[in-house]
Every structure is written in C-alpha cells, then in structure tokens.
Amino acid sequence: MKTNQVDRQTTSELNLREFMGRVWKYKFLYLLSLIFFAAIGVAYIKWVPPVYEVDTSILIDTKSNARAMSESQYVDGSLRLIETEKNLYNEMNILQSVDLIQHTLEDLNYQVSYHTKKNGIIHREHYKDFPFTVELVSKSNQLINTPVYLSFTTNDSYRVSVDADNYQVRNRISGKNELHEEALLFSKNHQFDKAAETDLYTIIVHRNEDIPLSDYEGEELYFIIHDMDDLVRSYQNRLSVSQTEVQASIINLTCQGEVVQKETDFLDRLTENYIYDKLEERNQIANSKINFIEQQLANISDSLHRAERSLERFKQTADAVNLTQTGANALAEYQDLESRSSQSEMNLNYYKSLLSYVQDSTGNSQVVAPSVVGIEDALLNENLLELKRLNSDLSRIQFLQGEKSPDAEVIKHQIESTRASLEENLKSLISSTTLALSNLGRRKGQIEQTIDMLPTREKNLINYQRKTKLFENLYNYLSQELAKTNIAQAEDLSDIRVINHARMVGDDAKVPQKELIMALALLLGLLLPSLFIYTRGESDGSIDGINMVEDITSIPVLAQIATDPKLKKKDTILSDHWQTKESIRDLHANIKFFLPNYWKKVIAVTSNVPGEGKSFVASNLAMTMASAGNSVLLIDADFRNPTTSRHLGVNPNKNLSTYLNGWIDSTDEIIQTHEKYRKLDYITTTAASTNPHRYIQNPRFEFMLIGLKDEYDHIIIDCPAVGLVSDYLLLFHLADIHLFVMKHKFTKRSHLEEIEKFKAKRNVENLYLVLNGVPGKKLKHGYFTYDSSIDQGGPGIVGQGQNGTDKSVVNVDSIKSN
Secondary structure, three states: OHHHHHHHHHHHHHHHHHHHHHHHHOHHHHHHHHHHHHHHHHHHHHHOOOEEEEEEEEEEOOOOOOOOOOOOOOOOOOOOOOOOOOOHHHHHHHHOOHHHHHHHHHHHOOOEEEEEEEOOOEEEEEOOOOOEEEEEOOOOOEEEOOOEEEEEOOOOEEEEEEEEOOEEEEOOOOOOEEEEOOOEEEEEEEEOOOEEEOOOOEEEEEEOOOOOHHHHOOEEEEEEEOOHHHHHHHHHHHOEEEEOOOOOOEEEEEEEEOOHHHHHHHHHHHHHHHHHHHHHHHHHHHHHHHHHHHHHHHHHHHHHHHHHHHHHHHHHHOOOOOOOHHHHHHHHHHHHHHHHHHHHHHHHHHHHHHHHHHHHOOOOOOOOOHHHHOOOOHHHHHHHHHHHHHHHHHHHHHHHHOOOOHHHHHHHHHHHHHHHHHHHHHHHHHHHHHHHHHHHHHHHHHHHHHHHOOOHHHHHHHHHHHHHHHHHHHHHHHHHHHHHHHHHHHOOOOOEEEEEEEEEOOOOOOEOOHHHHHHHHHHHHHHHHHHHHHHHHHOOOEOOOHHHHHHHOOOOEEEEEEOOOOHHHOOOOOOOOHHHHHHHHHHHHHHHHHOOOOOOOEEEEEEOOOOOOHHHHHHHHHHHHHHOOOOEEEEEOOOOOOOHHHHHOOOOOOOHHHHHOOOOOOHHHOOEEOOOOOOEEEEOOOOOOOOOHHHHOOHHHHHHHHHHOOOOOEEEEEOOOOOOOOHHHHOHHHOOEEEEEEEOOOOEHHHHHHHHHHHHHHOOOOEEEEEEEEOHHHOOOOOOOOOOOOOOOOOOOOOOOOOOOOOOOOOHHHHHHO
16 A cells, blocks of 8 residues: 555656646746736736725614604604604615616716727726816707717817717607617817707817816827716616614615716715705605695684684674673583584594595605694504505616516505505594594584573673684694794704715725736736646647556556657668667566566567557567577568568568468578678568468467577567457467557557556456657666677677666676576
C-alpha cells in the first residue's frame, strides 16, 4: 500500500512537472494573454458607466402616537376622524407607488437627461453641470427615448441632429407613443431661449453661461427625452424599500444610478413628497370636517337669527308672561328631545348618503368620516377604512400585474365582501335610527299636547323660547367643534420623519467592481492558455509523454525512443542519431534485465496500428544488439505490409514466403547477413497474395524458430499490427517477450486500453510497452564516446553521459555467461 501511495505521489509530481514544463514553454503566450485580458479589463472599466448606490432612512410612527388628526393637545373633548394603526408594508408599497414616483420625477424635471459621448463609445450621464438645459413645451409632439445631439454653432444658436435606426414620437393629440421602424437622419438649427418647433419635438433650449464649453472639449453633447411611464418603471425597478429590522419601524430606501447627486436629490424629494402627502391627506380630512361644520353653521345661524327676532317681537307686543312650573318642565324636556331628534336626523341623512355612495361608487376617498357628524361606530369606521385600503391595493396591483391578474381578482372579491358588510351595517343603522326618530317624535307629540293645554300666551312663549334655545345650542356646539379642528390643524405634526438624508453608500461605485474585474482578467489570462495547452495535448486523444501512459495503464514501459529528426530524409530506418541510439540501448538493457534466462530469446515487436514505428524499433534494436556482440536474427513476419527488404535495400528472390510455401527446403537459403553489422542476420518476406494466416499457421514457421534458437542469441520478429488484423494472435505464443510500440503524439489513449484488454484476455506474460518518437529534449541522455568496433559487433563499454547520467557496463560475454 505504501508503494502504491509513493507511486501515485511520484506520478502526480511528474504530471505537475511536465505541465509546468509546458507552461514554461508557452510563457510568452501567458504573458500576451495576461496583457490582453488586463487591457480588456481596463477598457471595460473605462467603458461601462459607473453605477453608484445611495440610501436614506425614515421613521414611521405606526401607532400614530404623535396625535390623531383634529385632536388638539390644548383643547379637550375634540372628535377623532378615521385614524388607526399604520401597516408598515402598506407604507413601503406607497413609497414605491406610481403616483408618488411620477410626482417626484416631475418635480425634479427628470424627464430630460443629459449625456456626453467620448471617443465614440464612452457614454456618461451628467446632472446640473451641463452647458444647456432643455424645457419641454407641453401639449406638443416630442421625440422620446432617442438621443438628440446638440452642438453650439454661435453664442446664440445651436444645431440639433438625430441619427437613429428607429425612433418614437409621443403624439400630442392621442397622448400615445408612435414607434417608427424606419431610420431617422435629421438636422436643424435653432436659437437659444426660443421655442424650437418641428414635427418631432417642441422645446426651448437655455444656455448655461456658468458652464464653459471647454470643459467638454472632445466630447459630443446630447440629451434624451424620456417617456414618463418608462421612466417611472425604471425608477421603480431601481428603488429598493426594506425594513431595517423586524421589530423596527424604520424604512430604508436605496436607489442606484450613474450620478450620485441626481439619485440623492430623487430620494430626498421622494421622502419629502411622501411626508407632505401624508400631511395633506390629514389636512383634507380636517378641511372636510371644517367645510361641513361651516355649512351647518351658516344654515343654523340664519335660523337662530330668525328665531331670536321672532322671540323679541313677541316680547315687545305681548305683556310680560312668566312660565309656570309645568310649562318650564315641558319646555326643558321638549328641547332635549328636539336636540336628540336633530342629531338622529343628521345621522340618518349621513347613513343614507353613505349607503347611496357605496352602492354607486368604487372608492371612498371623498367620504366624510362618521366622527365628523358625531357618530362613534367602531364597526362602521373599520369597514370604511378596510374598503379604502383594498381600493388602494387594487389600483397598485392592477398597474403592476394587470386588471385580470389573480391577485387583482382576489382583492376584488374582498372589496365586494367588505362593501356587502358595509351595506348591511348601514341598512341596520338606518333601520335603528328611523325607529329611534319615530320614538322621539311620539314623545315630542306627548309634550306638545301638554303644552297645548297651557294658556295661549304661555304656550306661544314656550314655542319661541324652544326654537331659539335649540338653534343656540346647535350653533354653540358647532362653533366649538370648528375652533377645536382649526387649532388641531394648525398645530398638526407629521408622524413620519427622516432619520438619515440621502447619501452615497461606500466610497466608490458599485458597478463596475474594479478589483473583481481585474481579478477575473488575471484568472482568464492564466486559464485560457492553460486550457489551450491542455486541450492541445488532449483534444486529439493522443498520448503525450510517458507520464500520461503510466496514468492510463499499469503495463511497464521499457524505454522511450528518441525521435531522429533526419530519418525522414533517408531511405533507411536505421538511425545514426546519438539520442536515438542511446534510447535503443536503454531498451536493450531493460530487455536483458527482464529476460535474464539465456533460452528465452524470441522477441515479438508489434503495435496497435501501422505508423507507430514497430519496424523502426525492431530493426534498430536488432542493430544495437548486434553492435553489443550478440548474434541476432531479424525476421519480417508482416505478410501484409513488409518493410525490412525495402529499408535494407534488398530484394531477394528467396524469402520467408517462399520457404513457407515449400519452394525452399533449407533456412540457410533465406537467411542473409547485414553488410555492416556482421552479427545481424535477417529474413525478409513479401506481401502475401493469399490469406496471410496460411503462412503464419504453417508448422514450418514454428519449427524454423525452434531450430534457429540454438544458432542466435536473440530472434526479433517484426509482427503485423494487432489493432487491424488477427495475425499477431497466431504468433504471440511463439514469443518470449512482447514489445508493443507506441508513438508520441500519435497513439490514441483508446489504443492503450485495447492493449490492456488484450493482455488480460489472453493472459499474456512479459508484455511491455515502448514509447517511440519522443522529442529528444524530453529525455536526459547525453552524448557518448565509444569505439567504432562496437558498431562492428565487438564488445564495448557505455560511458557516462554529458549530463552526468550513469549507464551500466554492458559486456556481451558477461551477459552470455549469465
């Protein structure tokens, strides 16, 4: 287990070392990539308009502890209007309502925005500090949502130009936006401070003398007239309203935009308008009560004057009359009944008016509160307040979601339910009030009968005093209420106040985030070259280095064969490149290590597909073994694509094919000796004209190998490729060691997997891999000095490489003795 861990750790280190080597190879690619993406990051930061965040916070007294409207802190006994606990979430929605936002935008004249364009791509918005301002002429056509460029021609004139692929015009008659799909190319001169009227727009441009044009040198100036509905929706999306804490009644408002001052002005004016609207709503309630009382006072004042004049005339024309105790009691009781009857009649009229309004209307914003007329009915107040809230919610949801949205339908059902409950309540109140009036009228009739039995002069005096007292009491009561309401309105304070005025959040823009963008640029600058390096080695599925081979398969790799850069220009496959020779010697040494037994001599060299260099490895291995003093026989057994005769430059008439066909009896006739390497013999063959299996399965082939083993130290068989045909399956049992040749950047990963399956399925022992075509700089061989007698087959010693790599002493005689 420890060995496996060490192997995995070593493999990981090798993989990392190889990858870092490839990184160093492409270091200039990394440098260019980093510069490129850093430049893109800087350009993006300069190009993207900055977006800043501003916020403000307000405190809402949800309990209305400040004071209910019309309740004075100096006058006792004042009446309350409809005033209940505020719903914090309703107030948050009101802050984002269309009406409030539109009112704020109109106050600030945000329908026109001012911009500059630099270098043709960098757009920036400006606010207040601009060389001109645009005034829109109402009830006229306006070119909306389209950049309108303005350039100064003289001190008194300017030129307007428009170049757009499509444009929109708000029609002054229909009030709708008309989209024109065609391109617009327009230019015209106008005078400052004078109306510029065209079919596209009607505006008045005022020059700002305090802002010099030199501040905008090299920049194009333009303005945009925004559609108010689109502008309101834009600010609704940008405005965030949230509760600071669950238990707190502090609301935080956040807005984002390009210009800090513009957004702070918007939030400040928004909260100002919100507070003003709340006070105005309370003032409207108070004014409604004042108007009602003043109307009643005007009517009662006339009646009171007439009653007083009638009483005065009666006293002047008649002798002095004193009321008896019976008359005085009757008068007092009648006055009380009259007062109660008047109040009941007022209530009844209010109930009937309210019932008619509820049945015929969809709102209740103009309904006079019950407390104004002295009605203290909690259920009626609650129903009216609920109906008002539901109608407000319905208007908001219909704007945001549409009239047919599910939420709107639910609220409509709630409104109908609340209206039905209110109607039932009003009908019940009308019925009970009518009954009370009837009882009061009956009792008044009884008192009148008592008064009728009094003397005529006393009876007339009672009637005059009764009317005068009634109107006097009503007049005094309403005068007191009017005074209380006026005092309460004068001293009214808002129950909403600003905690923090609008200010920028943080020290820099929220967008673009410079540190994040540059970090991403650095990451991309490193990542893309790394992906390129990785995919370059992995995209074609080919193996790249011995580390990848060891990661894929557990089959040992005996050697890495260095590529010979000059070999393609030669007619032979025998290499004289020093690194190639050294890597072949490594292969020879490793074979000696894995095949120490003298009688195991047959080496089968194959590959998965043609082109991987099996014939190259077989020929050069045979040459190297012969140079080391071993007697070697090289057999070309690839009956489909024989190459040995072509590469050796021979074309014998007698070869392996003629021997297996039985045309030749002795193997001596087909064995030839190499001209240079005297210990290297070879048997060539020709392409089979019939099925190659007939040659490979011929018993003469196996008998030939058995007979030749006693004559040679090594027999190397150049076999057909395994992946295309099954020829090798008929040969592999004759070999003592199996060498599968792979080629760097050529052999596929799947080929290694096929070799792994082949070994497991056939239970092949002594199967090893040889990695061919490896670039010399990936190997650590130095150059070696050896006597030319080595190439002639004599024994020799492999010395130490230039880079200090130690090599073993290879002696032919000592190997044979083993």
